[in-house]
Amino acid sequence: MAAREPVFALIDCNSFYCSCERVWRPDLLRTPIVVLSNNDGCVISRTPEAKALGVKMGAPYFQIKNDLRRWGVVAFSSNYALYGDISQRVMTVIESLVPALEVYSIDEAFADLTGIAGAEPLGREIRRRVLQCTGIPVGVGIAGTKTLAKLANHAAKRWQKQTGGVVDIRDPERRDKLLRALDVGEVWGVGRKLQAHFEGMKIKTAWDLAQTDPWMLRKKFSVVVEKTARELRGTPCLQLDDPDPPKQEICCSRMFGQRLKAIEPIREAVASYTARASEKLRAQGSLCKRLRVSVRTGMFNPEEAKYANGVLCELPYPTDDVRMLTAAALAGLDRVFREGYNYSKAEILLLDLCQRGEYTADLFATTQPEASERVMSVLDEINAKWGRGTLRPGRVTSSPEWGMRRELMSQSFTTKMDQLWRVPSR
Incomplete structure (x- = not known):
């Protein structure tokens, strides 16, 4: 029996971050929208209406702020908790409709449609179901290879009115016609x-x-x-x-929302980044043998003194205990911090990661106590049930002054009980 020809579909959300904002703001359905990067730095997502006005990807917000206001463009700070939750819902819907799925990024996934009769009708059903269940519009490209499926998806979004958001180029004639129409940069x-x-x-x-x-x-x-x-x-x-496979290094770093001179708010930031990195560490079932903590000032202001430094911190044994990791990170911060500088960023890097059972400890070496594992397990279970940050180390503050500047952020409609969507009564 001849082997079946492979069939791939790429499902990609349209202007994903902007579409997430529109789900909760239906009044903005035809309004141009942009979403900004960390600290409201630059444009990272645009609706077609914003693109038509000439808003460029990566444009610094402070330079175009007045233009956006004049053009009637609504700007949002990035709300990653909301986007991540909606992404998970989108992928869950797609996964229920296809035999196999590879989540490629937060807003796109490859599906294996090999052997399925009626791949294009299935693509339209995926598009309809995702829109119905999540409110997110998607484009679907279908082809015999992943690279061609990516191009087909580009065509589905570029010529959405003509294609209905689904393009199948398994036919060689349609495939060659599209290849001739697209620049190599696509x-x-x-x-x-x-x-x-x-x-x-x-x-x-x-x-x-x-x-x-x-x-x-x-x-x-x-x-x-x-x-x-x-x-x-x-x-x-x-x-x-x-x-x-499990990552060999885990990094957590952020720019501060404002320059910091004192060490105490930087200690809070380092503790917060370490807690987030340890969550990722436990999520992949790894242990950490050493970590690196580093800080730096801004590097582009000629009037500011510049300083950057980092230090490796050895741990007594491989661990995923946030308490031990935080203590080591804060001790490292004390070694690299220098008075008199305006700090703009801190970074935590977990190194020498290993899976349980993959390393052989010295016969007399100390290992992580079972009590620590039980405490971390309870910590993760509570946060998984009630939301990240419900239970956290005492040094991690919920609303820090040094946090990212997100003055235009929407509510966390799906991830915080006190910010659920409310429909006003008449």
């Missing part, structure tokens, strides 16, 4: 530098790249570029990925 994995190299070789469209000798591309660039060209021709080189 191909998955082709950045600006690579695009410039391609254009110097007269490779200007996705079609040109598909027709280029893959072995030459491998020698001149890399095996990744070779696989991209083969996938554009319809030869599958990429499969749905297995679950990600």
Whole structure:
């Protein structure tokens, strides 16, 4: 029996962060919206209406603030808790409709539709069900390879009115027509530098790249570029990925909402970052043997004195206990902190991670007590049930003054009981 041809679908949320805001603000359905990065720095998401007005991705908010107000654009601070919760709901709906799913990012996922009759009708059903259950519009691209599915999804979003948000290019004629219509820069994995190299070789469209000798591309660039060209021709080189292996390092860092001179608020920030990093550590079932704590000032203001330093902190034994990790991080902070500077950022990096049972301790070495494991288990269970931060170390404050500047943030409609959506009674 001949092997079945693989079929992939890429489901991508449209202007995801902005769409999440619109779910709870239906009055903004036709209003241009942008969402800003940490500390309200720059634009990281735009609705089509905002794009039509000329708002550029990455534009600094302080430079375009007055223009946005004049154009009637509504700006929101990033609300990652809300976006993460809605993303999980979107992926749950998709997962219920397909045999296998690879979550590629917070707003997109690859699905394996191999062997399913009526892939395009299924794509339209996915789009309808996600919109009905979550309020998030998505585009669906269907093809015989992941790279082509990515291009099909781009076409579904670019020509949404004509396609209804679903494009199937398994037919070679439709595939080649689309490849000829798209610039090579639209191909998955082709950045600006690579695009410039391609254009110097007269490779200007996705079609040109598909027709280029893959072995030459491998020698001149890399095996990744070779696989991209083969996938554009319809030869599958990429499969749905297995679950990600445990990370070997875990980092948690943030810019402060304001410059900090005193050590005490920086200690609060370091404790908070360590608590978040330890949550990630326990979530993947790992233990940490050492950590690095670092601080720095702003690096771009010529009138400010500059300073950056970090230190490695050894732990007495591999642990996931937030109390021990925090104590080590704060001791490290005391070693690198210097008076007289305006600090802008702190970072916690957990290193030398291992899974339980993967290391052999010295016969007489101290190991993590069972009591610590029980305490951490209870901590995670309570926070999983009642929300992150319900139970936390005493040094971690709930509303710190040094926190990210998010003056335009919407409510946490799905993650905080006191911020649930209220419908006014008549």
